[in-house]
Amino acid sequence: MVATPRRTDIVIPLFDHFEPLDAIGPYEILAYVPGATVRFVTAEPGLVQDVLGSLPVHVPTGYAEVEQCDVLLIPGGGSFKAMVDDADFLGWVRRTHAGTRFTTSVCTGSLVLGAAGLLDGLTATTHWDAAADLESYGAVYTPERVVRQGRVITSAGVSSGIDMAVRLAALLTDDVTAQAIQLYTEYDPQPPFDTGSVAKAPPEVLERARALSPPTSPSPRRSPAPPRSPG
Amino acid sequence: MVATPRRTDIVIPLFDHFEPLDAIGPYEILAYVPGATVRFVTAEPGLVQDVLGSLPVHVPTGYAEVEQCDVLLIPGGGSFKAMVDDADFLGWVRRTHAGTRFTTSVCTGSLVLGAAGLLDGLTATTHWDAAADLESYGAVYTPERVVRQGRVITSAGVSSGIDMAVRLAALLTDDVTAQAIQLYTEYDPQPPFDTGSVAKAPPEVLERARALSPPTSPSPRRSPAPPRSPG
Numbered sequence: 001m002v003a004t005p006r007r008t009d010i011v012i013p014l015f016d017h018f019e020p021l022d023a024i025g026p027y028e029i030l031a032y033v034p035g036a037t038v039r040f041v042t043a044e045p046g047l048v049q050d051v052l053g054s055l056p057v058h059v060p061t062g063y064a065e066v067e068q069c070d071v072l073l074i075p076g077g078g079s080f081k082a083m084v085d086d087a088d089f090l091g092w093v094r095r096t097h098a099g100t101r102f103t104t105s106v107c108t109g110s111l112v113l114g115a116a117g118l119l120d121g122l123t124a125t126t127h128w129d130a131a132a133d134l135e136s137y138g139a140v141y142t143p144e145r146v147v148r149q150g151r152v153i154t155s156a157g158v159s160s161g162i163d164m165a166v167r168l169a170a171l172l173t174d175d176v177t178a179q180a181i182q183l184y185t186e187y188d189p190q191p192p193f194d195t196g197s198v199a200k201a202p203p204e205v206l207e208r209a210r211a212l213s214p215p216t217s218p219s220p221r222r223s224p225a226p227p228r229s230p231g
Numbered sequence: 232m233v234a235t236p237r238r239t240d241i242v243i244p245l246f247d248h249f250e251p252l253d254a255i256g257p258y259e260i261l262a263y264v265p266g267a268t269v270r271f272v273t274a275e276p277g278l279v280q281d282v283l284g285s286l287p288v289h290v291p292t293g294y295a296e297v298e299q300c301d302v303l304l305i306p307g308g309g310s311f312k313a314m315v316d317d318a319d320f321l322g323w324v325r326r327t328h329a330g331t332r333f334t335t336s337v338c339t340g341s342l343v344l345g346a347a348g349l350l351d352g353l354t355a356t357t358h359w360d361a362a363a364d365l366e367s368y369g370a371v372y373t374p375e376r377v378v379r380q381g382r383v384i385t386s387a388g389v390s391s392g393i394d395m396a397v398r399l400a401a402l403l404t405d406d407v408t409a410q411a412i413q414l415y416t417e418y419d420p421q422p423p424f425d426t427g428s429v430a431k432a433p434p435e436v437l438e439r440a441r442a443l444s445p446p447t448s449p450s451p452r453r454s455p456a457p458p459r460s461p462g
Binding site: 019020021024025027028031032037038039040047052053054055056057058107127128145146156157158159160162163166167170175176177178179180181182183184185186187188189190191192193194195196197198200201202204205206208209211212214215 | 250251252255256258259262263268269270271278283284285286287288289338358359376377387388389390391393394397398401406407408409410411412413414415416417418419420421422423424425426427428429431432433435436437439440442443445446
């Protein structure tokens with residue numbers, strides 16, 4: 001039998017130019033945690049546009065309305081640029097982090113945790129193309145997929161948030177529940193190629209990947225920002 | 232060098248109670264196909280609510296406005312029930328399919344292809360908990376993750392759409408481009424458990440998974456429908 005679930009409040013900030021899978025991969029997993037509520041929040045409630053250009057999401061809640069949560073999850077994408085430049089938002093991230101059970105990020109979301117001062121001296125990960133930027137915030141980059149340092153968990157690029165979320169589901173509940181969510185979402189990955197990391201990808205694939213960019217260009221480069229905007 | 236990309240029009244119908252990752256996993260991959268445009272369409276343009284309850288998506292285009300596309304991708308979730316009961320929509324699926332390069336589905340989206348009469352006699356897949364329903368439409372269910380039969384491609388539950396989309400990206404372009412998208416999205420999956428398929432999950436995990444349900448209950452069971460609404 002499943003014990004009566006503890007209520008778990010999970011908050012995911014979405015700003016314009018967010019990378020869809022960064023946010024929706026973990027949302028899909030974490031929404032099935034018994035007792036969990038996932039809330040998207042933003043700066044100005046209303047429609048938030050993704051970086052791929054076709055997924056305007058209605059976000060009814062401003063982040064300033066949220067005073068505490070159990071899990072804070074910062075997705076990446078072009079949105080990280082506005083986030084790291086927004087002192088009010090970074091202050092909110094710091095205050096919220098003080099009361100979370102877990103503070104987490106996907107992809108360039110870790111740069112936001114870094115800009116908020118939460119990764120200083122910690123080992124962390126991010127999208128493979130944003131490693132130097134992560135280290136500019138005092139973190140020690142490691143090319144692992146999911147890195148846990150106490151209650152701070154960072155994950156690598158875009159799709160890594162799914163792996164992070166399954167681990168997080170286990171931390172919030174138990175292994176069997178997390179495994180059941182993995183089965184329900186049939187997360188038995190069988191990618192057709194084995195080129196999903198820089199270590200595995202041939203040079204021509206890396207070159208082609210560096211030439212990709214989101215269909216919707218995020219705002220122009222501002223410091224600190226990587227040359228492009230990996231998810 | 233990358234050749235000048237062919238324009239590729241990809242259409243994904245979203246109805247209320249769609250399963251987020253069914254749609255957004257493939258969207259994340261396919262939007263990076265050079266020359267591709269991904270459009271979400273729906274029955275009545277406006278906000279479409281997902282089955283997990285926190286992701287209202289603004290969909291500005293009615294499916295009836297679309298007369299043809301290169302790729303049709305039907306996601307699953309509780310939304311399949313309304314889709315299989317909507318004769319107008321099924322007629323549109325059939326007409327659109329006549330002109331596609333690829334007609335595809337994720338999860339219970341294959342039941343919609345079945346209801347439209349497109350899977351009769353074909354081998355196909357779906358969410359593990361919807362196999363009998365798929366066969367009720369004359370398809371031969373196989374517990375594979377991605378099944379291609381000519382220009383019809385079905386994929387298994389929820390997360391399988393990512394694997395399908397990477398394969399589809401290769402079919403639409405070339406292997407190196409698909410591999411580059413896989414690298415850009417850092418799709419190097421490392422799930423913490425190996426319980427993502429019925430064949431691998433212990434009985435207690437299967438039992439726990441069968442007890443899960445989406446936070447937002449879809450409409451009551453209507454025939455033909457599985458006992459619950461696997462994504």
